[in-house]
Amino acid sequence: MGERVVIKGARAIVSCDPSDTLYRGADILVEGPAVVAIGPGLDSGGAEIIDAGGMFVYPGLVNTHHHFFQTFVRNLAAVDYPSLSVLDWIGKIYEIFKLIDERAVYYSSLAAMADLLKHGCTCAFDHQYCFPRRAGKRLVDRQMEAASLLGIRYHAGRGANTLPKAEGSLIPDEMLETTDEFLADCDRLIGLYHSDEPFRMTDVVVSPCQPVNCRRETFVESVALARDRGVRLHTHLGEGENAPMLERWGKRTLAWCEDLGFVGPDVWYAHGWELEPGEYRAMASTGTGLSHCPAPAILGGFPVLDIPALGRAGVRLGLGCDGSATNDSSNLLDSLRVAWMMQASRGKERGGCPSAYDMLKIATAGGAGLLGRGDLGSLEPGKAADLFMVDASGLEFAGADHDPANFLARLGATGPVSLTMVNGKVVYEGGRLVGVDEERLAAEAAEACDGAVRSRSPAYSGYARR
Template identity: 55%
Template sequence: MLVLFKNANAIVSCDQKDRVYYKSDLLVENKKIKQIGKNIDVKADRTIDCTGKNIYPGLINTHHHFFQTFVRNLETVDYPNMSVPQWLDTIYPIFSLIDNEVIYYSSLTAMSDLIKHGCTTAFDHQYCYTDKTQNKAVDYQMKAASELGIRYHAGRGCNTLPKSKGSTMPDVMVESTETFIQDIERLTNKFHDPNEFSMSQIVVAPCQPINSYKETFEESVKIARKLNLRLHTHLGEGENSIMMDRYSMRTLDWCEDIGFIGEDVWLAHCWELNSDEYKKLAHYKTSISHCPSPAILGGFPILEMKKLKDFGTHVSLGCDGSATNDSSNLLDAMRIAFLMQCYFGKERGGSISSYDVLKMATVEGAYSLGRKDIGYLSENMAADLFMIDASTLELTGSIHDPKNLIARCGVTGNVDLTMINGEVVFENGKLTKIDESKLNSEGEKVCTKILRNNSSAFSPYKNGF
C-alpha cells in the first residue's frame, strides 16, 4: 500500500545530517518510508494533504510502568514528600491487589495516551506480579499493544528479595530467580521478534538491585546475553546508601562488577550519579532513560544533560509510571526536560537545546532499545511518524524553526496524526483501531472493582467513583 503525505510545511528528519525538508512530500510503502522530497509524483492508495502541517519521527518512550495508570492522582500517597524507599513501602500494598484485568486495561489506557501524543514505540518495565496475575502480565500487555498497533518492547521485571531480608516488597509480589528466568525464556519464544520492523520484543528487566538478590541480576545477565536480549533496571534513584550498607559499593560499581553494563543495557533515572559515573556509562556505551516528571514531583536532583552530552553518554526519554507522573504524554516530558535544563543552565555552563530533547525522544530512544530501523525519517526506515498542525493560532509566530518548536513552544496536546509501521493509528482526534468510549467505561469499572473498592488509599475519594 502506498500512502503519500503531500506538501508538508516541514518534515523534520532527525537524521545524521539533521535535515529539514520544507514544502515537501513523504511517501510510505507498506511498513517503510520509500521517498522524501518535493513534488513526488505517484498514484498512491491514499494521499494526505499536509498543508500547514509538520511531520516528525515517531517518539520512543524508554521507561514506563503501565499498570500504575490505575494508581494515579492519589494525594494519599504523598510522593513529593517521600524518599523513593518510603514511597515504595506505601505504594506496594496497592500494587499487590492488581490482577490481569488491571494489567490489560491500564496498558490499553497508557498506550493510547502515548499514541495520541506522537509516541510510536513504547517500552514498559512490567515488574508487578501478584498471586492474581501469576506470570501472564506481559501476555495481556502484548494483546493490548497488538490491538492498538503500537510497537512494543516489554521489560519482564521481577523482585526476588523478601521483605524480611530488607526489601520493600510485599511477600505476595516476590518471585524466585528460577521462575523469573523460566518466564523470560517462555516470553522470548512466544513474543520476541529480532527482525527489522519488529513490533514486539522482550527485555530482561529485574526491577531494582535493592529488591532482588544479587543472583537474580547475575542470572539476568547470563540469560540476556545467551538469548541476545537487552537489559534494563532502575538505578541511581536514592538506593546508593542501601547498596553501600549491603555491598560496600555504589550501585553502578555493583552492576559493573557483575556485568550488568554495556551497550545492550540502559538504566532508568540515574539522578544520583556523579561525573565519574557519567563517564563510566559513556565508556561502556550504556544509556540512561531520563524521566523528568517524577524527578520534579519527587524533588530529586536533575540530570546534568550538557555534561552528559559532552561526555558522550547516551540519554533517551521516558514518562515513567503514572504513580509518579500521572500521565503518559511524552510530548509533555520533552517540554519539562527542556525547561529543567534551562533552569540550571547558567550554573552548569549552559543548557542543551530543545532540538536536542527531540532527538533524545527519537534517535536516542532507538539507541536505548537497540533499534536501527526507527528513530529518524529517511528512505527505508520504518514508517513511524507523527504530524502536528503548525497553522493553528497558538503556534503563530513560531513556525520558522520546526526543529526546536515541539519542546520549546510546549506542543503537548494531541497530535494531528500518528502512523506506526505504515498504519495510521490516530487521526482526527480518534484512535482508529479501538472504541475509546468503550475502553474508558470498561477501564473505570475495572479500576473501581479491583483497586478503589479494596484499598484504603482511595477511601477519601468515595464520592468520586
C-alpha cells in the same frame, strides 16, 4: 511492496537524521512499513493521499521507561510522592500495587498506550515488574494483546522483585518471585515475542526491577540469559538506593552492576539522578545507556540530571515518562517539555542549556538507540514509517512557526497531535484512535480499575467513584 501512502505537502518535516535535515513543502512516500522517499512533488499515482498541508511532521517518539500498570494508581493524593523519598514511597505504594490483577494490567496498559499514541509516541518500552501472586504469569501477554489492538510498537521489560522483606527488601512478600520463576517466564516470553527482524512490532527486555530489592543471583542470571538469547537488559539505578546498597554491599549501585556484568551497549538504566561524574565516564566506557525521566525527578524534588555533562562523557540517552504513580501522565510530549525546562533551570550554572531540538533527538533517535532499533528514531528512506503530525497553522502558533525543529518543547506544544502513524498505518487521527470503540474501552477500563484497586484500597476512601 505493501500499501502505498503519500503524506503530501507537509509544511515542514523534521527528520532527526544524522544531518538534521529539515524539509519544507515536501512529501513522504510510504510503502508497507517503510519510508521510501522524502522530497517535494513525489509521485502519488495509485497511493492513498494524506493531506499534510499546514503540518509539521516528526519521527515517532520512543518511550524508554514506563510502568503501564501504574495508570490505575494515579491522581492519588493519599500517597503523596512529592513529599516522600523514593524508598518511603515504595513502602507505601506497594500496598496498592499488590491489589493489581490481570484484567487491571490489560486495561491500564490500554490507557497508557492510548495516551502515548495521542501524543506522538510510536514505540514504547514498559518495565512490568508488578506480579502479585493472585495475578498469575500472563500479564506481559495481556500487554502484548493491548499493543496489538491499538497498533503501538511495544518492547516489554519483564521485571521482578526477588528479595524478601526479612532480608532488606521493601516489597510485600506476596509480590515476590524466585529467580528461577522470573527467568523461566523471561525465556518463555522471548520465545514468543522476540525477533531481530526490522520493523518488528514486539520485543522483550530482561528487566529485574532494582538491585536494592533483588537477590544478587537475579542480576547475575539475568545477564547470562539475556546474552544467551540476544536480548537487552534494563533496571532502575541511581534513584535513591545508593545508601542502602553501600550499607549492604560496600559499593554504589553502578559499581555493583559492573561487577556482575550488568553493563554494556545492550544495557540501559532508568533515572540516574544520583550518578556522579566519574560514573558518567564509566557508563560511557561500556556503552551503557540511560533513560532520563524528568517528570518524577522534578515532582520528587531530586537533582536535575546533567544532560550536557552526560553528553560530553558519551553516555547514550533516551527519554521516558516513568510510571503514572509518580508522573500521573503518559504524555511523552509533556515529558519532552519538562526535560528541556529542567535543563534550562540549570543552564547558566552549567555553561549552557541543550536546545529543545537536542531534547527531541534524545526522545527519538536516542531512544531508538537504547532499544537497539536502528530502523526507528528518524525519518529517512529505509526506516520505519513511524511518525506524527502537528497542525502548526493555528492562531496560537502564529509568529512562532519559523523553527519547526525547536517548536515542540519551546512552545509547549504538548496536546494531542493531529495524526500518528506506526509501521505505515495510521493509528490515531482527528482525535480518535483508529479501529477501536474508545468509549467502550474507557468504560471497561474504569470498571477494571474499580474492581482491582479503587474499591479495595483505603487510599481511595473519601473519593466518590464514577
